[in-house]
Amino acid sequence: MLNFSGIPAELQAPAQRYWDQFELALAQQNLPPVRDLLPAAIDAGSFSRQLTRAFVASEFIAKTSAQRPAYLLELVQSGRLFEAQTDTQLEAFAAVVNSCNTDAELDACLRRERQKAMIRIIWRDLNRLASMQEVTAELSRFADKSIAAAAEFHYRALEKIYGTPIGRESGVAQPFMVLGMGKLGAGELNISSDIDLIFTFPEGGETNHASRAISNQEFFIKLGQRLIKSLDTVTADGFVFRVDMRLRPHGQSGALALSFAGMEDYYQTQGREWERYAMIKARTVAMAGGVQQAEARQLLGKLLQPFTYRQYIDFSAIESLREMKGLIARQVQRKGMNLDVKLGEGGIREVEFVVQVFQLIRGGRDARLRKRKVPVLLPFLEQENYLPPGAGSALLEAYIFLRNTEHAIQGYQDKQTQSLPVDPVGQLRLAWVMGFASWDDFFAELSRYRQRVNSEFKAVIAAPDEEDSVDQQALAFWVGLWEGSLQGEDAIHALTERHIEGPAALLKNLADLREGRAVLSMQASGRTRLDAFIPRLLQVIVHEAFGPKLPITIAETFARVVPLIEAVARRSAYLVLLVENPTAVQQLVKLCAASPLIADQIAQYPALLDELLTPESLYAPPDKDLLRDELRRDVLRLNWDDLEGHMEALRYFRSAHALRVAASEVAGALPLMKVSDYLTYIAEVVLEHVLQLSWEHLVERHGRPRRADGSVDNAPDFVIVGYGKLGGIELGHGSDLDLVFIHNADSNLSTDGERAIDNTTFYTRLGQRIIHVLNTYTPSGKLYEVDMRLRPSGNSGLLVSSLVAFEKYQANEAWTWEHQALVRARVVAGDAALAEQFEQVRQRILSRARDLTKLRADVSDMRRKMREQLGSEAKGKNSAANAAKTPALFNLKQDAGGIVDIEFMVQYAALAWAHQAPEIIRYTDNIRILGSLEAAGLLDAESVAHLIAAYKAYRSTGHRLALQRQEAVLEGDHHFLSERQQVTALWHRLLDEV
Template identity: 70%
Template sequence: MFDLVGVPEALRLSASRYWEQFEQNRIKQELPALDSVLANRISLAEFNTQLTRAFAASEFIGKTCAIHPSFLIELVESGILFEPLGDEALLPFEAAIDACTNDADLDKTLRQFRNKAMIRIIWRDLNRCANMQTITGELSRFADAAIQFTANYHYRQLEKMYGMPIGRESGVAQPLLVLGMGKLGARELNVSSDIDLIFTYPESGNTNHESRVLSNQEFFTKLGQKLINSLDKVTADGFVFRVDMRLRPHGQSGALVLNFAGMEDYYQTQGRDWERYAMIKARTVAAAQGTLKDDDYVKRERKYLRTMLRPFTYRQYIDFSAIESLREMKGLIARQVQRKGMNLDVKLGEGGIREVEFVVQVFQLIRGGRDAHLRKRQVMVLLPILEQENYLPKGAGAALSEAYEFLRNTEHAIQGYQDRQTQALPTDELGQLRLAWAMGFENWDAFIAVLNNYRQRVNHEFKAVIADPENKEEVNSTALDIWQGMWDASVQSGAISVEDARALLHGEQLDNPEDLIKLLHDLRENRSVVNMQASSRSRLDDFVPRLLLMISEHAEQGELMVSFVETFKRIVPLVESIVRRSAYLVLLIENPIALHQLVKLCAASPMISEQIAKYPALLDELLTPVNLYFTADDDHQKIKSDLQDELRREVLRLEWEDLEGHMEVLRYFRSAHSLRVAAGEVSETLPLMKVSDYLTFIAEAILEHVLRLAWEHMVAKHGRPLRADGTAELEPNFVIVGYGKLGGIELGHGSDLDLVFIHNADTTLSTEGLAEGKGIIDNLTFYARLGQRIIFILNTQTASGKLYEVDMRLRPSGNSGMLVSTLAAFERYQHKEAWTWEHQALVRARVVAGSAELATQFDQVRLAILHQQRDLPKLRQEVRDMRLKMRDQLGSEKGKRSNIFNLKQDAGGIVDIEFMVQYAALAWAYQAPKIVQYTDNIRILGSLEEAGLLDATSVAQLIAAYKAYRSIGHRLALQQQEAVLAGENLFDTEREQVSHIWQQLIEAE
């Protein structure tokens, strides 16, 4: 039965001794043999392999089973030694605790179940019956159960003595909520871990005993003390879990238990950075109640506790200041390791478990307030996410996961030997052999080589994330010192000579050195800078020289599109806007790559620099250049679905009634993606057509969400609109139609949205209303208000700006018409009242959000209007008259200046091309329906050529001119310049070609 083949000779003696003692005591206690209770759950040979490995590698298993052979026989006979831990496996544990009649009985029962649980856990871990995550998860579940069952037991006992603790405000029996911190909170307990706990309860008040009344504080303090004693005390049967309460508010000097109000006050006013670090893993592991259970109340209070603690843990902005605290904490640990000679510690030593955890928690603290994905607790869950989201380099997440699992398995093998809380590698030969063999290696040298390789990999990634900025990439310290001196001297105007400034600016990049001196002085004297706190001022003093050095290095390399001084001038407003939020300064200090991107983009476009200055949260986008400078994707559906998915993830944490929260997310979403598009355009990774595609699809994703948001608001207020059959509309019977650039998939930077709203509800009916018939309004009013709500969300000015400017003048009857039309009314108007220019606009109209069924019906109406045969001379005259009127009012030719060209409005420009396309579509769609299938000018022109209605040369010239005009227009927009060219090279050839085609198509009689 007990075959030591394969076990190293040096390990056999102790294993054999424990096995002999096990058999002697089993026989003495008249217990069945192991093979008789195995019941074919696994083969006898496999069981023997597992048994000998467990006895040889774990003195705890061997000794405990030798003294208590019934523990192992019970585990084998029940089958739970060979199976994952199901919920039913903990039922006997709960029943045994409930049956206890006194504290001594409780203590004995707890420890017996604990020892059986540890035999099972260590056995399965050593034999790799489950992976590391399963092992730590199952041990954490057992700890949760032990805390819960024990707390319930003591609650009931105290309730008999003092009554039930009642909340002063709610009048409800109060629960004790136990927060598990650290590895328990993350469900990552190791095989000999202590448990870090915090005790809290919702409300102050008193117990309801007739004579022996206690305050709730006293009651729960007694309960906490008893719970700790039952778990932590060492008896003849051992202990359950070592309990550490030092993470509670005020630490060891603080009250053992605080109510929610006390917790909230502490974390809002006194919580320290390391407590934020600890709170990342906090989880309510138990909620003890007495005889009057109210699970719904407890559920609400648990949720409230989570909500209350989240703002302390996760900042709403990108918080790089957290990295300083983590760096300091790691420094303290490193000094402790050196002082105590703990370099062989696989947890705290260099490249150990703690460094992997620090890498993960750095990103959680920095970004968790904005990215809900990062609020998970488990390291092995988060590492793939960090790599997937490009927070870690490609391959780094997988490498750290592999290393972490190996390190944790090593930790378990060390601890599982004697059930001791240690992570120190053994220094004696026998201990080293045992550990190497337990980890699957033939000898220590083979094991330590692999371990050291993993530790080096971990330390490399750790340093890349948390090392000081100077160590992350080479910094020209001499040049940095010079810029530091220049910044320090800027406190007095004139303290720097023009000659010194010119020397620093490498001559050829210097345009006006006195301007730089003035900019530095003005920044130094800015009111926000003067009033900065000392810590923030220190960060600014650290940042500005780095910024100047970064600009000078890239100016010297010829990478800036404008001069050094102009680049710095564009960045100054950003610096002034973030000095009060110095976490952003830390972000740029900590990330030279982000600082480089800032310099590069601001030098390329004043529009980008202004956008970042207005919304500094966009600095986060600079941290991942892979995402910032994305390339073109030809799959339009994928582009749009990716945007929809990202926006959906961003709003997951928000309730529909949180209108302000949704509006803020939408504004950041638009700003961030617009910045990415602009960066792609200035870096020439996105061609013109793709720029418009992305900007259009960003708007569509936002409009879809805005429609849903407005719909949910209206439904919550009035109920759903009713149909003729008496059922309620589950989805909005409503579409948003995009006209102009939005409809034509040609949005530019800063374009407004030309929209028309259409619904198809029965206007004779009303909404279903709310409870007691409140809130009922007719369907027409419902959809009119839905439209108003959409415009409000899009148009409202917030601290983050407007989402979009909205133009509704293209709706039927323009500004005097109904805000929202029925489809039937829209169709009647288009047939009977619409002007020719409104039919021209309809050429570029398409549904961008809303009901798919109604969108199909709209398309049918649109095509029916466009497919009508028209009086061509009349059509030509009306198109020509409208165009000439626009040219006179908006073009530059009124002043007869031949050296100026308005790209959009002058003859031969963009609008001429658009009018010719619209004329051709209206003139010939009746004979070639496919030419109005699309709404963008390029594809309509292609369709006209395909139908033989325009010759290939004319089409090619119009497309080339149209693209060239729009390309230079986009470039001017990025430079915040009007779409007007002056001087030479004014597209003479293109204008002549467009005007020639205009004469042939529009002016010809």
């Protein structure tokens, strides 16, 4: 039946010998020839080729078949040899195990099924009937089922002796839980892998036996011991899986099974960095007995997640992984394992490290990185620009080649080894299995893959390359300056020689930082990181000062970074981030020098340093759809009831994207109008999410508001209306949000929950909840300052109005200034149908014909009051004693000819003429309203052009001043003279005819 066509002669004899033994065994046991059992769908020629390949490439298959021919016959006759493993087959296996009555029967059954499973899986792997991913997944699922079936058997057996373990707190039966680590946890078990396990259970307590009660921990330790024996012990039938328990808390000296409380205490107080690395792949692979298994599984995940994944960007993980890799590398060198395809240079472990370094650094913030499978994560890392273009796909190709090589090595004798063979026949066999004509050809291809892996590994995880000698000399100078070995006149002279302005100020800043409380109280490891960072920071500042040129002095730039350094002194992982990423330091210096507002933002929220790692995205803010997608990803890991988690995620999201906009503005990458657009998009996306978050909270407590037709609101019948800068799509840095809340529910009905409340109360509480989420201070600050004074009746009015009540107020009670505000009002979040209805109300109110004389008087009076209270003249009067010394000022916003004059003229024109030209109130932003006025022939083109130009110029200057943390007030009476004159002239034309 064997077909040796095309197979090297050196490989034929062993296969033929095992085939002869197999046929002899068939005859002795009176079993039919294998060809007679082939399913109709399997071609005899194809089977012969597969059989020959299996017997040549796997001594394990050939030898096991010769010793136990019934196994191969059963697999052939059932067709299972040629198909993927199914859930039905796994359940049938579990049923066979479940029918066992004694430990001996169980152990024999597990080993028989394991032998058949390995024949089938290795056969399919060698004949490329399954991909590497399918092979590892099938092995992992078989291991899961083996562990679960054996654990369930022993749980029942121990229950009969000691009773059921009952939780001390909950009073319910406790499950036995098995955590799979390493490749089992990842679902990537290899052909002859051991399995790394941890045993745990939810609660301490005792079993409920009347006379032989024992503690829950003792019960589960006994269960663990029995499980290991059933899986690991080598009998005449072999073994099931080699079990390694060394990854459990406290290692080999620790208890074999630990409660959740014990696990949590260990990982919070004693967990080491390498254990975080291991815990990335942890997965509950089996549970036995007890109740509430789903709840226990979820609770365990929540318990382990904070240890594994940090909420901040954790570059300190790189140091730990480097140390681990260094230990492995030294072990490889000592043991002569350089040809090990797993641990050697450019091997499987390096690919895994590349993936896991990103998981450890960013997995706390990006839940998508918490997947366990390497082949799934590599394309994702490239897609999200964590790896450069082409690197992810190249590493995946290499990983598959290396894993196939590992399987070919292990599948030969079912031995746990990853070492390349050194004997010529073994080398020839491996090359042939991998599809190469000779060992040299195979080894050349393997070396190419390993070189690529090692190159990518070094780019990601290896220590930064040593600077060249010139940079080293420069760095040594800054090290001396920071450490204080160079000081006084010598330091000033050395700085002056380097053409550094204000050397005394820089030395004072360095001394103040070095001797300040934040630095003096640092732990030794943190101080080491700071000492590595400061000289590099100074070097970058100087390079930027004499290269691209900083807008301020070196000393001033350093002073702006100092608050950040003090803020992260106790969280020195951020210093590692900066030491590891020179690009981030360069961006930090540029942005802090350009804007004290940006410097303050980063110091207040150091997590924003993550945004500096990728200049491509830092200077390219995403549009609204991409913002929605990003926020959705950020909160993917959070349940709706995790209010604190959502609030923190929202605050980071807002701060990070506001930083991108500010960075783009100072870099000149975004024009004024786009800056406001992007800041408005951020606010809108945040408000959409806050509305949904608040809705979910209220629905959970009170149910959904009912409607008159008997249905309920499946989404909020509610809108958030933005006024002012938000409504006008003109948000600036640090702008507050002018909001009005409107609902459309039937006030006579109530919600459908157990704690029902009337619909009006429900939507009022929804509004309160929204304000709470936006306004509450958290460790990350406030999301937005909210102003609700523009709602009907202002602060004395209802927080949330019905649409009917809103229209009634606007039609009968609203002041002219409230109608002016309505010109810039638009729905920014909420129900689309209600948003359309609101817009119709807005159009009706604004389109009413008005008494122009009264309108001009109302608008002029309001403008005069504002100017008197807020303009620069008012400030001058308040300091009359110093009036002679006070220079002339121009308040960009409030003074005559400024921004508010333009806004009031636009609002006046909209109210005056909307009844005859409704198209002028279609938009809410000033620029487009002015364009509409020109298009309608209501304002001449020259006037409109002057107003738009002035408006853009004022706002651009205001943005620039905001980034410098300066008020929008200019000294001297020479600023914007022509613009002010043109605006004032048009004001007189439109509004002074009273």
